Amino acid sequence: MQFKLICSSLLAQAEAGSVKASQGITLVGKDWAIIAVFFAAIMLIGFLAARQAGKSSANFFLGGRTMPWWLLGVSMVACTFSCDTPNLVTSLVRGDGVVANWGWWAFLITGMVTVFIYAQLWRRTKVMTDLEFYEMRYSGKSAAVLRGFRSLYLGVFFNCLIMGSVTLAAIKIGQVIFGVDPWVAVVLGSAGVVIYATAGGIKSCIWADFFQYSIAMFGAVYAAVVACRQPEVMSLSKLLENPAIIEKLNWMPDFSTWLAWVPLLLIPVTVQWWAVWYPGAEPGGGGYIAQRMLAAKDEKNAIGATMFFNFMHYAMRPWPWIIVALASMVCYPTLAQIKAEFPGIDPTYLKPDIAYPVMISKLGPGFLGLVVASLIAAYMSTIGTHLNWGSSYAVNDFYKRFVKPNASEKEMVQMGRLCTVLLMVIAGFFALTFLQDAGQAFQILLLSGAGTGAIYILRWFWWRINAWTEIVAMIVATIVAFWIVLGVGDQGTMKWYVGSSAVSDRVYVVSDAETVGAVKTTTQKAQVRIDALSGELEILIDKWKKASKESVAARDIARAAYDNKFDELESYKKANSISSLVFAMGEKSWYADLQQFQLDQRQWQLERINKRREGLKLELKSLADISVDLGGIIANGKIYLYHPDIANLKFPVQLLVCVILVTAAWVITTLVTPASDKKTLRSFYKLCHPGGPGWRKVVEQARAEGDEIDQKNAIGDWKLPIQILCVFLGCITIYSSLFSVGNFVYGNQGWGFVLIGVAAVSVFALFKCFGKIGVESSSD
Numbered sequence: 001m002q003f004k005l006i007c008s009s010l011l012a013q014a015e016a017g018s019v020k021a022s023q024g025i026t027l028v029g030k031d032w033a034i035i036a037v038f039f040a041a042i043m044l045i046g047f048l049a050a051r052q053a054g055k056s057s058a059n060f061f062l063g064g065r066t067m068p069w070w071l072l073g074v075s076m077v078a079c080t081f082s083c084d085t086p087n088l089v090t091s092l093v094r095g096d097g098v099v100a101n102w103g104w105w106a107f108l109i110t111g112m113v114t115v116f117i118y119a120q121l122w123r124r125t126k127v128m129t130d131l132e133f134y135e136m137r138y139s140g141k142s143a144a145v146l147r148g149f150r151s152l153y154l155g156v157f158f159n160c161l162i163m164g165s166v167t168l169a170a171i172k173i174g175q176v177i178f179g180v181d182p183w184v185a186v187v188l189g190s191a192g193v194v195i196y197a198t199a200g201g202i203k204s205c206i207w208a209d210f211f212q213y214s215i216a217m218f219g220a221v222y223a224a225v226v227a228c229r230q231p232e233v234m235s236l237s238k239l240l241e242n243p244a245i246i247e248k249l250n251w252m253p254d255f256s257t258w259l260a261w262v263p264l265l266l267i268p269v270t271v272q273w274w275a276v277w278y279p280g281a282e283p284g285g286g287g288y289i290a291q292r293m294l295a296a297k298d299e300k301n302a303i304g305a306t307m308f309f310n311f312m313h314y315a316m317r318p319w320p321w322i323i324v325a326l327a328s329m330v331c332y333p334t335l336a337q338i339k340a341e342f343p344g345i346d347p348t349y350l351k352p353d354i355a356y357p358v359m360i361s362k363l364g365p366g367f368l369g370l371v372v373a374s375l376i377a378a379y380m381s382t383i384g385t386h387l388n389w390g391s392s393y394a395v396n397d398f399y400k401r402f403v404k405p406n407a408s409e410k411e412m413v414q415m416g417r418l419c420t421v422l423l424m425v426i427a428g429f430f431a432l433t434f435l436q437d438a439g440q441a442f443q444i445l446l447l448s449g450a451g452t453g454a455i456y457i458l459r460w461f462w463w464r465i466n467a468w469t470e471i472v473a474m475i476v477a478t479i480v481a482f483w484i485v486l487g488v489g490d491q492g493t494m495k496w497y498v499g500s501s502a503v504s505d506r507v508y509v510v511s512d513a514e515t516v517g518a519v520k521t522t523t524q525k526a527q528v529r530i531d532a533l534s535g536e537l538e539i540l541i542d543k544w545k546k547a548s549k550e551s552v553a554a555r556d557i558a559r560a561a562y563d564n565k566f567d568e569l570e571s572y573k574k575a576n577s578i579s580s581l582v583f584a585m586g587e588k589s590w591y592a593d594l595q596q597f598q599l600d601q602r603q604w605q606l607e608r609i610n611k612r613r614e615g616l617k618l619e620l621k622s623l624a625d626i627s628v629d630l631g632g633i634i635a636n637g638k639i640y641l642y643h644p645d646i647a648n649l650k651f652p653v654q655l656l657v658c659v660i661l662v663t664a665a666w667v668i669t670t671l672v673t674p675a676s677d678k679k680t681l682r683s684f685y686k687l688c689h690p691g692g693p694g695w696r697k698v699v700e701q702a703r704a705e706g707d708e709i710d711q712k713n714a715i716g717d718w719k720l721p722i723q724i725l726c727v728f729l730g731c732i733t734i735y736s737s738l739f740s741v742g743n744f745v746y747g748n749q750g751w752g753f754v755l756i757g758v759a760a761v762s763v764f765a766l767f768k769c770f771g772k773i774g775v776e777s778s779s780d
Contacts, residue, residue: 030369073305077213090321105268155398215374220321227323519582582632604643682707691718692720733762736758
């Protein structure tokens with residue numbers, strides 16, 4: 001059914017002259033045959049799983065808790081292998097280079113903590129969803145309120161935001177590959193996954209993930225091979241020698257200035273991994289990762305699944321995407337070149353992340369269909385998991401808990417299927433309205449959960465954490481995130497730190513009141529014109545969309561009008577920017593100092609660049625080759641002109657402010673509100689026995705009252721120190737594997753083998769340590 005809809009939609013657009021003429025891409029018969037077989041296989045999996053899934057909610061949401069580690073591990077990695085992930089990686093690499101991937105590589109630490117500490121604990125709870133944990137760990141009405149609110153906040157709003165960003169990638173693929181309108185891409189892309197996720201529940205999602213991951217991984221690798229065969233690239237070795245990308249290859253930041261390594265490496269590794277709630281890498285486990293662990297046969301299978309997931313996710317998968325991203329910089333150095341070759345792309349979606357589907361379009365017949373099927377597979381595996389996860393929250397933690405407690409198993413399955421459809425509708429709405437870029441969505445998600453991560457770690461090991469801790473943290477995190485994003489904004493954030501001594505050597509301050517007043521007045525007047533031009537640009541986008549449905553000629557005329565208006569807007573912004581206005585005042589007494597400051601910044605930039613080029617044995621650049629466009633901002637009655645690297649601190653500062661404010665709020669709340677009642681605490685400890693000094697008071701009080709809750713002596717035989725050692729060794733193993741693969745890709749065979757040796761030694765030590773942890777069987 002879905003395949004026919006796609007064909008008919010494309011046929012209609014082809015008749016209007018839009019597909020081939022606008023995109024230069026044609027899917028031949030064998031491409032369509034491959035895509036058709038793929039969809040047929042997915043639908044078959046869904047219908048085969050449907051009969052068993054309908055028997056009970058446990059079957060629909062957890063697959064009967066009988067799933068093996070290898071199948072769950074593949075499902076986890078398939079879920080995170082979304083079609084928006086290669087787009088995100090492409091956006092990061094085209095921006096700050098390979099090193100920018102530390103923004104998500106750092107979450108490996110979270111993953112290892114889940115493997116060796118929280119996988120066991122989650123499996124012991126035996127809950128249906130991780131939100132059910134709240135009324136097991138906390139007591140009173142506050143626990144119920146927390147569970148109900150989180151079911152809607154995470155299961156609906158936050159979950160749909162994630163699916164919206166994934167669907168945004170599907171829109172961009174649909175624009176480049178199929179030439180379809182955004183709403184068509186959303187409807188056709190989601191129809192199949194809704195069918196099998198609705199029919200078969202989590203079991204169909206997991207088995208479909210297994211099938212889809214195989215196709216998706218092959219497609220990613222083959223796309224990298226074809227990218228290296230492009231005439232502009234020629235080969236992998238030529239790509240790595242190309243001057244256009246040579247400075248983007250480092251996977252470690254420039255340590256000559258803290259402005260480079262602090263935002264790119266230090267903040268992700270020291271703060272982000274534990275402080276931020278992020279789907280797939282939640283501190284303390286949780287989300288769909290917890291759902292997979294809860295579906296495992298026992299603790300051993302839960303641990304094995306999460307370990308396998310982290311190895312495949314971080315060590316094996318990134319490099320094909322990185323290669324395609326690097327090749328895209330050679331084939332399409334600028335977005336203007338993409339726009340010229342693909343005039344049918346909606347201007348709204350013309351962002352750096354669209355370079356990945358553009359590179360996919362270069363595949364030949366047959367293989368194009370296979371890789372397109374792999375991208376569809378990546379999309380469906382992620383959406384399917386999120387649909388089942390979100391509906392499990394809505395049904396188990398809201399509908400059954402608060403709306404109809406006596407709901408039958410059959411009714412819960414029916415509600416789960418209804419919620420699956422509704423969640424997809426909301427996600428599609430998000431993708432079609434305010435989301436435009438994969439990087440934008442990534443930052444919104446990080447800020448929304450900033451500061452709450454430590455709670456999800458500590459609630460297992462400190463009895464004092466209570467429901468109010470999480471409620472206040474969640475409310476404050478949301479308020480602070482919206483305040484920073486919508487109220488303070490990027491410019492306001494820069495005002496917090498641009499005048500500090502930490503960045504003073506890269507900032508020039510104009511204190512002349514006359515200059516400040518003149519520039520401020522001019523920029524305020526200019527903003528009126530900028531707003532007017534931006535409004536005209538939005539109108540031209542709508543005209544372009546309508547013209548695209550009429551004819552190629554009408555589309556090109558409308559696109560030319562849009563491009564002219566866009567260029568006018570950009571030129572006006574540049575001419576009336578703070579730095580341009582200040583540099584126009586050549587008669588001022590401080591002007592010579594400003595010129596010297598700019599020269600100093602160019603020389604500093606030259607030294608950094610030549611230091612890297614010297615290490616790479618490349619020809620050194622001269623000062624004439626270096627230009628530094630200073631940014632400008634008005635704050636505290638002064639004008640600050642700054643090196644562009646200063647702007648890279650905006651997001652780290654926003655993140656730190658969120659973390660500090662939210663952490664302070666929940667710590668104070670924890671200390672001034674009562675803890676959960678002793679009955680709840682004892683019941684939780686007896687079931688999960690996390691152990692450690694954080695529970696000693698509860699255990700000793702229970703023992704004094706004749707209630708022995710620490711039957712396994714988890715206090716005296718606390719495993720956390722050895723578990724932390726396993727976390728460290730696991731990180732060494734996977735990071736060594738990640739960079740070993742990278743060195744082989746880069747042609748550094750010696751370092752590749754050295755890192756393989758490091759990984760092997762770490763694995764040996766890991767197995768020695770892991771044996772001391774002890775894993776409970778399902779019968780314990």
